[in-house]
Amino acid sequence: MHEQKIAFYAGPAGGWGALNSVKNALLHQNIALKGAKTLLSANQPDGFDCPGCAWPDRNHASTFEFCENGVKAVAAEATARRAGPELFERYTVQELAAHSDYWLEDQGRLTHPMVYDATSDKYQPIAWDEAFVIIARHLNALPDPNQAIFYTSGRASNEAAFLYQLFVRQYGTNNFPDCSNMCHEPSGTAMREQIGVGKGTVELADFEKADAIFIFGQNPGTNHPRMLGELRAAHKRGARIVSFNPLRERGLERFADPQDKLEMATLGSTPISTHYFQLRIGGDLAAVTGMVKHVLEQEAAAHTSGAPGVLDHAFIAEHTMGLEALAASVQDASWAELEAMSGLTEAQMRAAADVYLGAPSVIACWGMGITQHAHSVATIQMITNLLLLRGHIGRPGAGPCPVRGHSNVQGDRTMGIWEKPSATLLDRLGDVYGFEPPRAHGVDAVEAIALMRDGKGKVFFALGGNFAAATPDTVATWQALQRCDLTVHVTTKLNRSHVVHGRQALILPCLGRTEIDLQNGRAQGVTVEDSMSMVHISMGINPPASEHLLSEPAIIARLAHATLGARSQVDWLALMGDYSLIRDEIEKVFPDFARFNQRVAVPGGFRLRNTASERLWATATGKATFQAHALPRNTPLQRARERSPGQRVFTLQSTRSHDQYNTTVYGMDDRYRGVFGQRRVLFIHAEDIRELGMRDGDWVNIRTVWNDGVERRADGFKLVAYDTPRGNLAAYYPETNPLVPLTAVAERAGTPTSKSIPVVLERAATAHDVAA
Template sequence: MTNNKSQQANPQNPEKLSELKYTGVKNTTGGIPALTASIADVLKEGIPLRGTTALFAMNQKGGFDCPSCAWPDPDDDRSPLGEYCENGVKALAEEATTKKVTPAFFAENAVYDLAKLTDFEIGKKGRLTEPMYLPAGATHYQPISWDDAFKKIAGHLNALPSPNEAIFYTSGRTSNETAFLYQLFAKEFGTNNMPDCSNMCHETSGTALLPTIGIGKGTVTLDDFYDTDVIVIIGHNPGTNAPRMMSALEKGKKNGAKIIAINPLPEAGLMGFKNPQEFNGILGKGIQLADLYLPVKINGDMALLKAIELLLIESEKQFPGEVFDAEFIEKSTTGIEAFLGQFKNYDLDTLANQAGVSVDDLREAAAMLSFKKSIIFCWGMGLTQQPNGVDMIREILNILLLKGSIGKPGAGLCPVRGHSNVQGNRTVLINEKPTNAQLDRLKAVFGFEPPRKHGYDVVNSIKAMHAGKAKVFFAMGGNFLSATPDTVYTAEALRKLDLTVHVSTKLNRSHLIHGREALILPTLSRSDKDIVNGEVQFISTENSMGVVQSSKGVLQPVSEHLINETSIVCRMAMATLGSRSVIDWNRYMYSYDAVRDVIEKSIPGFENYNQRVREKAGFYLPNAARQGKFITEKYKDRAPFTLTNVPQNILANDEYYMATTRTHDQFNTTIYGLEDRYRGIKGERRVVLMNKKDIDAAGFKAGDKVDLFNYDDGMERIARLFVIVAYPVPERNTVTYFPETNVLLSINNVVGESNMPAAKFIKIKIKAHVS
């Protein structure tokens, strides 16, 4: 068997169905089902003792940071029952497993045959144990020594005509220490081609916030949720995407907060919660979270936000000085006159129709906000992955500026980050667009001239690979192929490379769609003991609210051949740069303290890094906007009101808007199981959720098998063999799971300004399945 064109591995999940069971939408999350599901995942992996040992250390002070989401741990006391959620347990079970993917496994399984498996099946094979190499034209990976692997990488990198023909991708799992060294190596090598997972999740948030409030991060702390008047959750499903957020919402609700939920899907995580860490939560009825649910259309969020602002303006006219914070607006903002002037062009009924939300519900939402000042807005990828996501986040900021609800306790902005330490990676300079100030400081500390030209983000990396402008792709974690848009196009791009390298803990589809040569470099997981010079080390991460904390693994690694990510970066740097490097890579390979010392010198906010990170709860990075200081390049010490437009969304008679989402049995591209419990969908992922009226109008019925089509850029993209599920989504809107429908997302369908893939806004047609 050869890897010629006719025998190339399938870049997509196989087109096959399991047995679908649909039981209907749930109205609460947590409780006994969450508890039993958590226990079941550990037992399925056959690691009751090993798993329990790790769980008692996960998210605890002195323990290790959960490898799943970036929701913060409490600064003070943490739950003695376990400071984790069901999805955290699933993530831990995946990496704590003792199942192994050994050289013998690769000898028995050709790349072509492995690609016939689903992402779920691939991920369940176990932990990688040794470096593996796929020679040009080979059908099977074979073992390679670490030294030879680094020689192979160095040979390819040093043969490039330009450093800009190399691309260095980063996953959010990477520690602060590794990420800093990784970007340092790329810059000394000579490129800023550093795409990362931020380019696919919250790049939109940073793009919206950095020029307006001076920082591309949120402005609230966890304690703000406990003492606030109103929490607005828009474009986010906390019950699945950040389950530990539910405890914060519960506490805020019990302290008197009102909650507004805005989402096309009636998510259980926005409705009710039974806290599995409390006795009453396990056996009781739980707590109703959302006081108001607004079922907005896909991309109707801007119309909804404008409608609320229009109603707030009306309320301020009726009660002058009681709705807006005039003093805050005068002292801390700019552009209020132009902002208010635009509303003479808006009509409430039209906005309500564009949003898909009734006027009465919009009035109720505005009434909940009118006389309150402590307001938190939370959002996720339901906003950031829409074409006008940057504008919508700035519209949220407009509301908070009107209310003076930023830079004070219980109020502010909360982008709910996905992957643990994705925010930390950006803080330590994983960024394809570093500023001159950042580069000047690196030059002063290390003594080399870093490249000034901006590099490729994810979308532009794929285009560069496809155009033959890049020849080497190195991925520090992640499952690049399954996470990115336009699956077939991206696979074609990866196959044009001379070398693909993936630093991974487990097998994934990106290992099977490769360049002319390929390497898999296995590494330690977050829960593994990282032993250097006979001592267990700790790394550090940053959560979504700017807290930097230590993380120290507790489990014995599954293989003696695994090395940590920092060693991988340093050994690659030494092999590639040799005597022309001015950096003491050998020192950093053996001392995380030395890495933290140099981070302290290179990045503001890390003063006394080694001392403060050893404090039990870590430390907060500076956040001027949290104190109400908006230090921006253009507006100096004021936050601007932003003028935006409401999009005019027009569909042909046979078209629908589609948004991709993930199941409750999934974290990013990692598939834990086949049950989307809170949506009542079990046993199948190849489903398309449709409104019952749309199903009837199209002549379909629930359970029909269909194919999905996209025609962006004048070409046909097809996702075959999906099952229709009747679901309470807005008319002409559909929802599917990723990565199965990433094939429908054009590489050119991106968010304005941030250049993120717009996975929540895809035009599709639905046709009866053709075998």
């Protein structure tokens, strides 16, 4: 681990720094030789799929289709470290809880199923059969199945997710909070209403054909490093890349491809963004509205002068409705309002729009910098409005591209992991499996916390993930989990959720994606769906970390068998023994998976049908719809300033460090932002530091300004002067999750607004205050 320091990083993203980070990750996990062999098998037809992000592989049969963060994910899973019964004998849960999130996961792979013993405050080994009996007893004792909550991580395979949703619906509830609720739920909400699908419409090949790529609220250098290869190639062939981000991010500026020998040998790099607009946090809706306003003004000017228009009138007439309402709404937004809300000048918004107008084919990408805001659905629909104006959906090199996080977060939703299932899905499940699925909507992630907090959620079962660390309003969330009668976590490594537990608790260790999964003596493969609807198979190559591990499909099948018994017609144990049989079941329910086993056997797999990419609109009207949205004039920030007269109220966004993936912290460095050996830092404009009467490096406490009388604070953060707009702050999560109120959610989507938290800063008087 590095010493604690702040040091400006002058290099590009990728390059020798990435290779050095790969070496350190492998050495830290004591798997240098094994890890190198494992990585050489990544993404090959007989190898495993990277368990990291959902960005697709350029060539699925390539040996080297992995990135720095993919290596960290693989190294963490293939580690030589073990967290066996001896670890739990050494520490009480209270003692484990005193350690950092980094320390907990760094103990290594879990080796045995464990049960919490309240008398000793320790986890103790338990037999698998006994563990399933405990869970089944709790579930079957509930008077109402809706008192059980079943969380899903984006790392679960299609096979595991399908079995999970089938089991839970046969049990009797749609309580399926999942990681989508906390990241891209607004994308699905916005796009289903507007174009009839909740997924992006582009394929990876479209990035080779796009003339302009717009990137909103995304940092691919840290979150999706393989995407930089596509952006680098696009820049080299002359495509315009326009980035909107409050923070200056190195991965959006320059990239050195570690696989380019010449670039590495000459210490060269390739620019990424041709245009970089540093708007205010949450200013994207106003910025895109300004772009739409400019486009419509250009159309009006062309009409007046008799010149050709700039809109795709044929596409609009045949495929869309609602343009008049959009035009009227945009006309009502003055340039002064747009400047004030976006933080950009009129000239900057017009310049961005001119890039759009000059590009025959446009892709728009976005990440959680868009989705985790109160008005995220409106922002995504305004981005889609922009694309629709010139027909940039359903043709090569163009379309919307929400960039998902975890490797199968999109596949989980496809498999039916959703608290608001369609009637079509429920009808099909009932027809195929001979039961009446529950029809009432279940709870999402935030609603699940409220259910447990109010004593109405009694059993919490998590298929992967780290719910206690990933969720907002940490104090309330932890109290909610502790009110449960039983908490159960299927996992590969120890994390915060295992030490924030119910009255009874189980830890169920599972196989990782890198490991050989033998069922009935035959190695099994699982499938995932990436961000662009490609479905492919993954086979593990490493021996399991312990002989006591079960696969996720096996855990679900055995739990379903123990819980449902004769109530279910499904032969759960047979499905557990041969995953091709699970895929046969999937194609019975989902027509798009016809001939699943045959199609997924082809290297690279197959792409699921996307009706919007065919210009078939599965909407209520049968057309794509322009959606009008007025500028928000009563935002949480505005209300917070009214409640705090005389105080400087900032907008805080949570973010990842470069040594982090979701809640998993691989190390204490954030190389591209120049932070080493520490995580409790607060990025802030240098002029804001001076205005507060402080200096770069001073320590502060952060307090949320909200309207419910609850004090939410996070203490002990070091000020770091950074290139970001005035009034905007950034800090890492989960350290800042205590600041996000449970009621701060995206309109119509329920996603926590972790990217726009109104806060005030207080000086931490002494080093003792910081340490405390």
